[in-house]
Amino acid sequence: MLDIHYIRANKELVIQGLQKKYFNNAAEAIEKLLVIDQQRRATQWSADNAAAQLNQCNKQIGQLMQQGEKKEATAAKAQTTVLKSTIRTLAQQLQVHEETLQHALYELPNLPNAEVPEGKSAADNTLVYQSSEVLVNDAAQWPHWELAKKYALVDFELGNKIMGAGFPVYKGRGARLQRALINFFLDEALHAGYEEIQPPIVVNEVSAYGTGQLPDKEGQMYQLKDTTFYLIPTAEVPLTNLYRDEILPQEALPIKNVAYTPCFRREAGSWGRHVRGLNRLHQFDKVELMQIRLPEESYKSLQEMCAYVQRLLEKLELPYRVVKLCGGDLGFAAAFTYDLEVWAAGQQCWLEVSSVSNFETYQSRRMRIRYRDEHHTTRLLHTLNGSAIALPRIVAALLENNQTASSISIPPILQPYTGFKAIE
RNA sequence: AGAGGGUUGGCGGAGCGGUUUAACGCGGCGGUCUUGAAAACCGUUGUGCUCGCGAGAGUACCGGGGGUUCGAAUCCCUCACCCUCUACCA
Structure with a gap:
């Protein structure tokens, strides 16, 4: 499997390598892959942020419970509902993006070493x-x-x-x-x-x-x-x-x-x-x-x-x-x-x-x-x-x-x- | 195949709903002391992903997956594997 970070940073080299291996539609495949990668990262960023907020809430609820502030704790619980559903949605999307990316990466062959001669068959x-x-x-x-x-x-x-x-x-x-x-x-x-x-x-x-x-x-x-x-x-x-x-x-x-x-x-x-x-x-x-x-x-x-x-x-x-x-x-x-x-x-x-x-x-x-x-x-x-x-x-x-x-x-x-x- | 017990970091081993930010020990790394070493003491110590030039920050991960809950290593379901006993077999 190729490294997504490497592909991101060396797009042209990767395409050239795939072409040397006579991989069909190399450029197209890589472009598609990078779009998926971009979506995945954006989704992860959102999901991580939402999770950080929820973690904060939970920590507060825990403190309130220990101090015996039941009323405040119950109020705080209400806030978490929205966050939880947001996180659930984002996590599902993230999973889809990750799987799509993973499958796309599985379909890519290894890149040939620089010493490998050109040739088709x-x-x-x-x-x-x-x-x-x-x-x-x-x-x-x-x-x-x-x-x-x-x-x-x-x-x-x-x-x-x-x-x-x-x-x-x-x-x-x-x-x-x-x-x-x-x-x-x-x-x-x-x-x-x-x-x-x-x-x-x-x-x-x-x-x-x-x-x-x-x-x-x-x-x-x-x-x-x-x-x-x-x-x-x-x-x-x-x-x-x-x-x-x-x-x-x-x-x-x-x-x-x-x-x-x-x-x-x-x-x-x-x-x-x-x-x-x-x-x-x-x-x-x-x-x-x-x-x-x-x-x-x-x-x-x-x-x-x-x-x-x-x-x-x-x-x-x-x-x-x-x-x-x-x-x-x-x-x-x-x-x-x-x-x-x-x-x-x-x-x-x-x-x-x-x-x-x-x-x-x-x-x-x-x-x-x-x-x-x-x-x-x-x-x-x-x-x-x-x-x-x-x-x-x-x-x-x-x-x-x-x-x-x-x-x-x-x-x-x-x-x-x-x-x-x-x-x- | 049946019954029961397990699976926690590099290793051993606690934890059984909210300072777990995973105790404690061993090992590893750095330091103090020393001519050097050992001992002792002090500090540090996992993996992936995201963001950041960087220092760093966030997030996920306690066999895998799912569920309950505001909150799960901890409770429930399920699968895999390991151990013990019984049965069988080469």
């Missing part, structure tokens, strides 16, 4: 790094869904039977490969200083608002019937909300948490070419990193997290590239994002396997995640997160890149985790 993202040798593997002729079938690693039909499309069943060595990756990613994160967390994978509405999934992504989460609870689309939601309404001691910073969770996404309306096999699922596993850090240091964390995910991909010997998202491709709540993509030789395409973002104060303002500075003033912290890493596409890339005519080799670093060196 993924095509305009900036390439930051690309592995030197993108595999030219003549044997890599099959996409992973064919390989998964051939070696009986993933059964998509069984998933259809018990749930529906997008809920694959991993079997045998496929299941073990998945579990191996989870353990590998968690162990690596532990060594990098992250605390392991097992959060709930269902969250309440407040939590979904906190990280920005609501109201923006309403309809993309699975909601439990007759409740306002949601299956998490990412561990980011419970992890970051662990610190909601906390004033964190500076010694505790930076907070570094890691969690493995299943993730659920309805992905409504996304049909077609790129959704085959493991490319896009309704349920998938992910290991997620989350950091909370001082504002002036948060971009160090972003670099650190991005470099960390790069090391993981290198350890898995996967060819990858890093792109800096342009304004138009940035997520709703993000101020800056690096995407990491691995090369899938069987499909001859790049698959996004990680997204590392700095939300600056966008989430922490919604959640009131703060610290005390040297002057004992409470200030908002910055929140960040990054996938490390989303499992299915890593599995896809491993299968496709490491295939031979008769087997799939497992990268050496994973072998202690899988217990087998190849799938034959």
Whole structure:
């Protein structure tokens, strides 16, 4: 959420930022917001004044009662009737204005950081790094869904039977490969200083608002019937909300948490070419990193997290590239994002396997995640997160890149985790 | 799931209709004393919003929401959560 005080003082900058993100009718939205804000403040001023008068009256009545001046007290009571009804009316108006303003603010995305490149879509993202040798593997002729079938690693039909499309069943060595990756990613994160967390994978509405999934992504989460609870689309939601309404001691910073969770996404309306096999699922596993850090240091964390995910991909010997998202491709709540993509030789395409973002104060303002500075003033912290890493596409890339005519080799670093060196 | 008891500031813990301007203690910060420190003593100490250049002023907040009352931390209703006992379960 953006700061209304900031918007008031930096109207043009805010509009420019929103336009960089290709937010529709930015200028109009901000003008409207400022009108609501003006109304809200005027109403609050009136309401506060009326309340101050009433408080004075009540104090007098109290004194009169104690002095036994019942007649005067009764007379004074009459005065309060008008004030009370005025206050009631104003308070109702104020509440409406506050809610309107709040909703308007919820609809505004975060502003992009100054370093974010201009651009409208993924095509305009900036390439930051690309592995030197993108595999030219003549044997890599099959996409992973064919390989998964051939070696009986993933059964998509069984998933259809018990749930529906997008809920694959991993079997045998496929299941073990998945579990191996989870353990590998968690162990690596532990060594990098992250605390392991097992959060709930269902969250309440407040939590979904906190990280920005609501109201923006309403309809993309699975909601439990007759409740306002949601299956998490990412561990980011419970992890970051662990610190909601906390004033964190500076010694505790930076907070570094890691969690493995299943993730659920309805992905409504996304049909077609790129959704085959493991490319896009309704349920998938992910290991997620989350950091909370001082504002002036948060971009160090972003670099650190991005470099960390790069090391993981290198350890898995996967060819990858890093792109800096342009304004138009940035997520709703993000101020800056690096995407990491691995090369899938069987499909001859790049698959996004990680997204590392700095939300600056966008989430922490919604959640009131703060610290005390040297002057004992409470200030908002910055929140960040990054996938490390989303499992299915890593599995896809491993299968496709490491295939031979008769087997799939497992990268050496994973072998202690899988217990087998190849799938034959 | 049933019965009962709870939820107060950074923490502990009073308050049960009107100097609550939330006692008291601990912790934190500042100061006095001291070569320095400790102890002691003195002062200070929450969050949001509004107004103000500022000093500051106003207002709201005692788990959430609603009600009674001139006035609610205090009384009533309701929801959430916690604890104890009983039942059940992995």
